[in-house]
Ligand SMILES: O=P(O)(O)OC[C@H]1O[C@H](OP(=O)(O)OP(=O)(O)O)[C@H](O)[C@@H]1O
């Protein structure tokens with residue numbers, strides 16, 4: 001099996017194997033199936049990175065649930081507003097719903113903080129965050145909703161299984177870290 005790869009001429013080494021990822025996702029799904037029994041959660045995947053994780057996770061979920069996707073756009077605002085974010089495609093019917101936000105990775109946590117603030121505007125019944133990867137040492141703000149974590153990883157750049165390096169590598173079926 002290939003353990004070292006290059007993406008954009010940057011070297012990466014194998015970090016999480018396909019079967020390791022699959023096993024962890026099955027366990028996460030079991031936990032969700034138990035925790036949301038008799039409820040109808042709405043899973044919101046955050047594009048682009050979560051597309052493979054959400055797809056594999058949903059195949060193991062046996063609840064009556066719905067799935068939506070959002071995409072976070074960042075652009076320069078005026079000098080007073082600085083960077084402006086926008087949650088494109090946010091469903092507008094979240095009031096009273098049980099929401100599970102699905103991410104590939106939480107790094108600084110700033111993206112998730114923004115997403116949560118937009119979701120709470122609609123007064124959902126509950127909100128949980130489910131992420132495949134979490135870098136605790138990089139976190140800048142506490143995320144109390146972070147109830148489902150696949151792997152806690154060191155503060156190193158990773159690629160594969162949805163995660164990109166400069167747009168490339170999302171199609172790798174294992175996760176690699178920079179060497
Ligand atoms: O915790 P943070 O430091 O905010 O980083 C995490 C975010 O960064 C990545 O998305 P990115 O903006 O690279 O877009 P992508 O999903 O299209 O790759 C990832 O998918 C998260 O959304």
Ligand code: HPA
Nearest residue numbers: 107156157158159163164
């Ligand atoms: O380590 C990472 N890899 C790819 N995308 C990311 N977005 C935040 N952190 C990362």
